[in-house]
Amino acid sequence: xxxxxxxxxTTSKVVFFIIILFAIHLFFAGHYHPGGGFVGGLxxxxxxxxxxxxxxxxxxAKGFPIDYKILIGVGLLFAIGTAAGxxxxxxxxFTHVFGDVYLPLFGETSLHTAMLFDLGVYLVVxxxxxxxxxxxxxxx
Amino acid sequence: MINxxxxxxxxxxxxxxxxxxxxxxxxxxxxxxxxSAIGTLTASIIxxxxxxxxxxxxxxxxxxxxxxxxxxxxxxLSALLxxxxxxxTLCVILYSIRSIGTARERFYYYPVVQFLLVGVNGAFTTxxxxxxxxxxxxxxxxxxxxIVIGGTRIQLRESIKYILVNVxxxxxxxxxxxxxxxxxxxxxxxxxxxxxxxxxxxxxxxVIAVLFLIVFGLKGAIFPxxxxxxGSYYAPPVPILALFGSLLTKVGVYSILRSYSxxxxxxxxxxxxxxxxxxxxxxxVGCIGAIAYWDVKKIVIYNIIIAVGVLVFxxxxxxxxxxxxxxxxxxxDMIVKAALFLLIGVMIKIxxxxxxxxxxxxxxxxxxxxWTFLVASFALAGIPPLSGFVGKLxxxxxxxxxxxYVGSLxxxxxxxxxxxxxIKIFMNGFWRAPKDYPGEENQPVMSLWVPxxxxxxxxxxxxVGAELMYPIISQATDALVHPAIYIDAVLKE
Numbered sequence: 001x002x003x004x005x006x007x008x009x010t011t012s013k014v015v016f017f018i019i020i021l022f023a024i025h026l027f028f029a030g031h032y033h034p035g036g037g038f039v040g041g042l043x044x045x046x047x048x049x050x051x052x053x054x055x056x057x058x059x060x061a062k063g064f065p066i067d068y069k070i071l072i073g074v075g076l077l078f079a080i081g082t083a084a085g086x087x088x089x090x091x092x093x094f095t096h097v098f099g100d101v102y103l104p105l106f107g108e109t110s111l112h113t114a115m116l117f118d119l120g121v122y123l124v125v126x127x128x129x130x131x132x133x134x135x136x137x138x139x140x
Numbered sequence: 141m142i143n144x145x146x147x148x149x150x151x152x153x154x155x156x157x158x159x160x161x162x163x164x165x166x167x168x169x170x171x172x173x174x175x176s177a178i179g180t181l182t183a184s185i186i187x188x189x190x191x192x193x194x195x196x197x198x199x200x201x202x203x204x205x206x207x208x209x210x211x212x213x214x215x216x217l218s219a220l221l222x223x224x225x226x227x228x229t230l231c232v233i234l235y236s237i238r239s240i241g242t243a244r245e246r247f248y249y250y251p252v253v254q255f256l257l258v259g260v261n262g263a264f265t266t267x268x269x270x271x272x273x274x275x276x277x278x279x280x281x282x283x284x285x286x287i288v289i290g291g292t293r294i295q296l297r298e299s300i301k302y303i304l305v306n307v308x309x310x311x312x313x314x315x316x317x318x319x320x321x322x323x324x325x326x327x328x329x330x331x332x333x334x335x336x337x338x339x340x341x342x343x344x345x346x347v348i349a350v351l352f353l354i355v356f357g358l359k360g361a362i363f364p365x366x367x368x369x370x371g372s373y374y375a376p377p378v379p380i381l382a383l384f385g386s387l388l389t390k391v392g393v394y395s396i397l398r399s400y401s402x403x404x405x406x407x408x409x410x411x412x413x414x415x416x417x418x419x420x421x422x423x424x425v426g427c428i429g430a431i432a433y434w435d436v437k438k439i440v441i442y443n444i445i446i447a448v449g450v451l452v453f454x455x456x457x458x459x460x461x462x463x464x465x466x467x468x469x470x471x472x473d474m475i476v477k478a479a480l481f482l483l484i485g486v487m488i489k490i491x492x493x494x495x496x497x498x499x500x501x502x503x504x505x506x507x508x509x510x511w512t513f514l515v516a517s518f519a520l521a522g523i524p525p526l527s528g529f530v531g532k533l534x535x536x537x538x539x540x541x542x543x544x545y546v547g548s549l550x551x552x553x554x555x556x557x558x559x560x561x562x563i564k565i566f567m568n569g570f571w572r573a574p575k576d577y578p579g580e581e582n583q584p585v586m587s588l589w590v591p592x593x594x595x596x597x598x599x600x601x602x603x604v605g606a607e608l609m610y611p612i613i614s615q616a617t618d619a620l621v622h623p624a625i626y627i628d629a630v631l632k633e
Contacts, residue, residue: 069160069163070160070161072160073157073158073160073161076153076156076157076160077154077157077158080150080153080154080157083150084150084154086143087141087143087146087150090141090142090143091142091203092142092143092199092200092201092202092203093143093146093150093199093201093202093212094201094202094203095202095203096202
């Protein structure tokens with residue numbers, strides 16, 4: 001029997017962007033407020049899983065032509081790179097710096113190197129969850 | 141360079157991340173793995189020399205001061221263990237290149253080996269009890285992958301058992317850390333030691349000590365928690381077995397050594413007595429297994445359990461001399477076990493079986509392999525001047541001085557059993573009438589022999605050069621006998 005999931009597909013196209021935006025909001029909220037790379041990454045992969053449910057692996061793979069295993073590597077490099085930057089300045093490993101910087105469009109912005117580390121976490125979390133889910137899904 | 145002690149963790153971690161990108165190109169993976177392993181080894185040797193010259197090195201990660209942040213501490217003991225692990229990993233990678241098979245290489249074998257090294261080196265280096273748990277997890281995650289990689293029937297069956305045991309022990313680990321934290325209110329190991337000394341002996345601390353013993357005992361395979369080890373370690377191919385057998389159990393033993401010398405030394409009548417009894421039974425159980433089997437892998441696997449028993453006995457006596465013996469014997473055992481596993485790996489490659497009864501006559505065609513194996517066997521059994529001798533001598537002498545006659549006698553007798561079990565491999569595998577093995581010409585015997593031979597050579601130097609190593613070993617022991625040295629170095633008082 002062919003199921004009709006036009007309602008699911010239409011709504012998930014809209015809901016997907018809402019979830020992604022909220023995930024990005026959570027990601028940037030991190031550090032000073034609850035949120036951060038881990039939960040942001042989980043939510044992003046949640047959004048992709050919603051698409052997987054509504055459509056199928058092939059369609060989603062066309063939309064996101066990413067090898068999620070490579071994403072793990074990129075994320076790890078971000079995280080390790082941020083931590084290892086301290087080696088160049090000869091301060092204890094993992095030491096972060098932060099400060100307020102004036103940016104053209106945003107005005108006075110508080111920047112923190114922990115954000116770069118968090119970006120690494122974000123990517124690793126998406127990579128790992130999606131790799132797991134795809135591996136389980138493929139076997140069916 | 142204040143971050144020197146991070147390098148043995150950082151190099152393999154960075155390599156692992158880079159290797160993920162090179163999944164397609166096996167050649168690049170192999171080259172990068174070897175280069176990085178050499179780099180890690182170099183960094184750890186420099187670290188060892190620095191620690192020997194300048195004393196204990198510490199890094200407060202993220203510039204959060206001890207005892208509030210996570211501190212990485214490298215004393216002589218941990219630098220020694222890190223160096224040994226890096227050497228073994230290098231040799232295992234060299235061995236893997238010609239033996240592990242392209243299917244496994246394609247499925248991220250090399251990155252996972254690097255992650256395993258991160259976990260092992262991290263567990264040896266960290267000075268924070270919760271961080272120790274984290275590095276245990278890094279190590280275990282990698283070992284889960286390694287035990288199942290390749291997906292043969294026996295691997296799948298044993299990996300379920302292995303994962304189940306380790307998930308339970310990890311849960312217990314967190315519970316034990318939480319209980320300890322609720323009593324002393326700190327996670328920094330130096331700080332915990334200081335606070336336990338302040339509050340004096342509480343019965344709950346003995347409970348926590350035993351809980352930690354269960355956790356570390358499951359990893360280190362002491363009686364009665366060794367039950368999973370012979371089956372699970374038998375499943376993966378030889379290079380992975382060599383990594384597991386020489387590194388993972390020693391992390392468990394190191395954790396017992398560290399925690400029982402740094403925190404739980406106030407109620408020795410109970411905790412160390414218990415440790416002593418368990419050690420003796422562990423040795424006996426290991427001996428029974430080592431004699432009983434005709435499978436080369438099984439024989440050496442049961443030898444792991446014997447060695448763990450000997451080490452734990454050294455810890456349980458807890459005098460300066462037995463600590464020295466334990467440290468000396470740990471390093472020796474890591475090197476020589478890895479060597480033995482790699483050498484029997486070559487034998488299995490040639491004969492195509494691990495059943496000793498189907499082997500025979502290898503001496504005629506492969507004399508070099510035979511003699512290397514014999515040297516490794518003698519080193520394992522502790523025949524002077526090879527490296528097993530000094531460690532066992534110190535442990536037994538220390539045990540006798542403390543009146544632990546039964547334990548010392550068992551350790552001595554176990555040497556005979558060890559000798560018998562490995563000579564059994566030698567006599568049946570290398571002597572007797574030569575046989576023809578199908579496909580033996582295609583095996584790269586010489587290039588597989590080299591990594592094992594490097595380790596045997598290292599072991600021989602370690603034994604003959606015991607006089608040179610002795611100052612380093614006694615420096616490593618100082619921090620175990622006098623926790624104040626460790627505490628002062630971390631808390632900078």
